[in-house]
Amino acid sequence: MNTEILGVILMYVMVIALAIPLGRYIGKIFNYENTWLDKIFNPLDKLFFKLSGIDPTVEMNWKQHLTALLTINAIWFIISMLVLTNMSWLPLNPDANPSMSGDLAFNTSVSFVTNTNLQHYSGESGLSYLGQLILMLWQFISAGTGIAICAVVFIAMKERTATTLGNFYSLFVRSCTRILLPIAFVVAIILVFNGSPMTFEGKDTMVTLQGDTVQVSRGPVAAFVAPKQIGTNGGGFYGPNSTHPLENPNYLTNIIETVSISLIPIAMVFAMGYVLRRRKLAWTIYGVMTLGFLLLVIPSIMNEMNGNPAIEKMGIAQSYGSMEGKEIRFGSAASAYWAIKTTCTSNGSVNAMHDSMTPLTGMFTMLGMMINSFYGGVGVGFLNFYIFIILAVFVSGLMVGRTPEFLGKKIEAKEMKIAMVIALLHPLLILAGTAISSFLYAGNPAEYAGWLANPGNHGFSEMLYEFSSSSANNGSGFEGLGDNTPFWNIACGIVMLLARYLPIIGPVAIAGILASKKYIPESNGTLKTDTSTFGLMVFAVIAIVAALSFFPALTLGPIAEYFSLY
Numbered sequence: 001m002n003t004e005i006l007g008v009i010l011m012y013v014m015v016i017a018l019a020i021p022l023g024r025y026i027g028k029i030f031n032y033e034n035t036w037l038d039k040i041f042n043p044l045d046k047l048f049f050k051l052s053g054i055d056p057t058v059e060m061n062w063k064q065h066l067t068a069l070l071t072i073n074a075i076w077f078i079i080s081m082l083v084l085t086n087m088s089w090l091p092l093n094p095d096a097n098p099s100m101s102g103d104l105a106f107n108t109s110v111s112f113v114t115n116t117n118l119q120h121y122s123g124e125s126g127l128s129y130l131g132q133l134i135l136m137l138w139q140f141i142s143a144g145t146g147i148a149i150c151a152v153v154f155i156a157m158k159e160r161t162a163t164t165l166g167n168f169y170s171l172f173v174r175s176c177t178r179i180l181l182p183i184a185f186v187v188a189i190i191l192v193f194n195g196s197p198m199t200f201e202g203k204d205t206m207v208t209l210q211g212d213t214v215q216v217s218r219g220p221v222a223a224f225v226a227p228k229q230i231g232t233n234g235g236g237f238y239g240p241n242s243t244h245p246l247e248n249p250n251y252l253t254n255i256i257e258t259v260s261i262s263l264i265p266i267a268m269v270f271a272m273g274y275v276l277r278r279r280k281l282a283w284t285i286y287g288v289m290t291l292g293f294l295l296l297v298i299p300s301i302m303n304e305m306n307g308n309p310a311i312e313k314m315g316i317a318q319s320y321g322s323m324e325g326k327e328i329r330f331g332s333a334a335s336a337y338w339a340i341k342t343t344c345t346s347n348g349s350v351n352a353m354h355d356s357m358t359p360l361t362g363m364f365t366m367l368g369m370m371i372n373s374f375y376g377g378v379g380v381g382f383l384n385f386y387i388f389i390i391l392a393v394f395v396s397g398l399m400v401g402r403t404p405e406f407l408g409k410k411i412e413a414k415e416m417k418i419a420m421v422i423a424l425l426h427p428l429l430i431l432a433g434t435a436i437s438s439f440l441y442a443g444n445p446a447e448y449a450g451w452l453a454n455p456g457n458h459g460f461s462e463m464l465y466e467f468s469s470s471s472a473n474n475g476s477g478f479e480g481l482g483d484n485t486p487f488w489n490i491a492c493g494i495v496m497l498l499a500r501y502l503p504i505i506g507p508v509a510i511a512g513i514l515a516s517k518k519y520i521p522e523s524n525g526t527l528k529t530d531t532s533t534f535g536l537m538v539f540a541v542i543a544i545v546a547a548l549s550f551f552p553a554l555t556l557g558p559i560a561e562y563f564s565l566y
Contacts, residue, residue: 007251008301010257019263019545023270023282029178030151030275036208039176048173056170056246060513061163065152069145073113073501074137074163080109083134084127093128094202095427097287100126107489112138114500115146115377117228117235117475118492120484125218125240129200135235137222138553140180143264145229147175147381149504150268153383154275155405156511160519165512172259179232179264189227190256195224219339221246223479229260232377234348241329241350242338254330254351258338261347265375268382276407281530285385288535292542297340300361304332308358310565313424325356336361339386343368345517346377348475355454355478356461359565362478363558366465369472373545377473380500383507384540389529390419390510392538392544405526424508426471427549429495433467434460434553440487451488453480457564461508492507 028035049056060068084105085092088098100108104120111118112135121127126134148171155165192198197218206216219236224237227248234241242248266286273282304326306388307318321332330338335352342349343365354365368374373384394411397404404411438460441448452459462478469476470492477483483492528534 004305004331005301007255008333008337011334014255015262015266019222019266020270022263022267024274026147026179026264026267026271027050027274030154030172030271035178037182041174044177045173047168049169051389052169054169055519056167056173058167059164061090062152062156062165062508065165065168065512066105066508069149069504071502073142073145076113076141076554077109080113080134080138081105083511084108084131087128087131090128090130092130092200094131094200095128097125097128097131103486103489104484107288107493108135110493110496111475112233112235113141113142114473114496115142115231115233115346116470116473116496116500117233118241118376118470118477118496119235119475120489120492122237122239123241123546124219126239129219132219132224132237136220136227137308139145139224139231139233139235139515140184140227141172141176143180143221143227143233143378144172145178146377147179147264147268148172148379148472150379150382150507151175153386153507153511154503154513155274156508157272157517158276158308159406161517162515165515174318174512178346180227180417183230183260183263184226187230187256187260188222191222191225191249195246195525196225196253197246198222206312208428208515214360216246225257226260229257229347229350230264232261232265232381234342235357236348237347242349244421245329251329251334251409254334254338256470257349257351258334258341261338261341261349262345262375263344264378265381268363272382276529284530284532285382285389286533287532287544288539289385291345291539292371293340296344296364296368296374297337300336300340300357300364301333301363303358306564322358325353325448327351339365342476343474344371344374344376345381346372346472346524348469350476353479354465356474359458359562362461362465363554363562365476366461366468366554366558367547367550369468369474370426370430370550371542372472373542373546380473380504384503386511387422387467387503388538388542388545390415390424392534393527393529394419395541396534396537400427400473400527402525402527405520406514408519408521409517410520411514415513417508423545425502426499426546429471429499430467430550431553433470433491433495437463437487437491450485453482457557457561461561464553464557466492467495471499472483504555 061219084100107120151171152165199218203215203217207213221237238244248254269282271285273279305321308322312399326335331352354436375381376384393406393414394404462481463480466481
């Protein structure tokens with residue numbers, strides 16, 4: 001048990017040790033300062049812009065940034081639909097996997113373009129290698145769009161008064177070549193040397209320890225897993241995701257993959273501090289995020305290490321903790337740690353089955369997605385947190401009787417309306433979707449019997465989790481849910497679209513509007529936003545607006561299930 005805890009501590013210390021210098025490096029990239037990789041990637045960037053005919057020096061306002069982002073995402077979606085619905089006759093299909101149906105291709109295309117990677121198909125048996133490569137590309141560049149649009153918000157926060165905020169295409173390419181590509185290359189190399197396949201050959205015949213002969217799928221696994229982890233994507237090459245021994249071969253790769261999940265999201269906070277020259281503000285934001293993360297991860301690890309009380313009643317020893325749905329290679333502590341990390345960061349990859357977690361751990365995984373701002377996804381995690389900062393500044397201003405100001409700009413009615421719409425959108429999508437699916441199932445359980453493997457409280461949790469995962473652009477699931485149906489494919493696809501782009505549009509609009517306002521120098525009456533007091537105010541706003549919105553639904557699901565065990 002002590003070894004398991006030490007492993008968890010090691011993984012978190014490694015993240016911070018790497019995220020601080022990485023944040024400084026990312027800040028330099030956003031500021032267009034010289035870095036040691038420029039000699040390698042400057043020619044590559046120039047080649048991309050020459051082939052595309054885009055001038056990366058043209059300044060854009062916030063509306064033009066959003067137009068560029070939405071346009072390229074729409075093109076990616078069309079390409080993905082064409083490939084997924086025609087895989088059966090396209091090249092790189094040695095295992096002769098079939099094409100996807102229209103509704104499943106819609107869900108999958110939306111899922112990967114929006115950085116969600118919710119998979120209603122079973123990895124290696126649902127895609128050709130060409131399909132895997134296309135989705136691998138989306139995992140990479142969808143993360144790049146998140147980082148780039150976050151950089152636009154950083155620039156807007158930095159400027160005293162400005163109407164233009166850099167060039168989106170330039171920030172996007174620099175994010176892909178200088179941030180994602182080097183890290184993905186290192187992670188992929190480690191995976192290859194530890195046994196993850198990297199080939200275009202078809203299935204291989206292997207003999208198990210029991211003497212059974214099995215056909216095992218292979219493919220460009222290492223190259224797929226690297227961006228899956230570092231880009232907070234989470235889409236697995238294999239159906240079982242990182243529980244599969246070829247996708248996550250041993251405890252070393254488990255450490256690398258776990259560290260990769262939150263590396264860039266945390267580094268983005270320190271990058272903001274570097275760009276704005278406000279290190280104290282960065283540490284305040286990091287402190288709030290970490291407090292929320294620890295409040296979820298510590299009880300989860302304790303719950304899983306203590307075992308399942310229902311099994312304890314049967315007199316069965318649980319010396320390794322609750323091991324249902326977990327890999328003996330990793331243990332209960334590392335599995336619980338991954339589960340909270342992957343749901344707090346909108347990563348969605350798994351090294352254990354969340355459906356088999358004890359009830360309260362299942363609730364904490366859902367809370368990580370429902371709050372969706374404790375580290376969050378690459379780039380967009382900070383945008384979600386930015387909304388809560390705006391709300392906290394406004395509430396604090398009302399409490400002390402002063403005009404709300406953030407970084408020298410007045411926050412007025414227009415910005416508050418946008419912030420509240422975005423803050424309430426997330427609960428609306430999750431709760432409305434869960435209510436509709438519950439109504440359909442309760443009204444005609446015979447027709448929708450294939451939906452739920454576990455009726456009652458846990459069945460409700462499976463539906464609540466699916467919409468939480470879709471709205472948080474997370475992609476993990478309570479896999480007792482039969483989700484490859486037209487209803488779930490279309491409903492989750494719509495939720496993913498709305499939950500990806502509106503929470504990007506809102507913060508960018510607020511940042512752009514504030515950037516164009518007159519700068520007001522700080523005075524003795526200015527609300528300090530880099531203090532622990534303000535940090536606690538932000539945490540309180542998150543708890544009230546986000547967490548409490550979901551308490552009634554959680555009561556019907558995991559909380560009721562927890563009490564049923566005693």
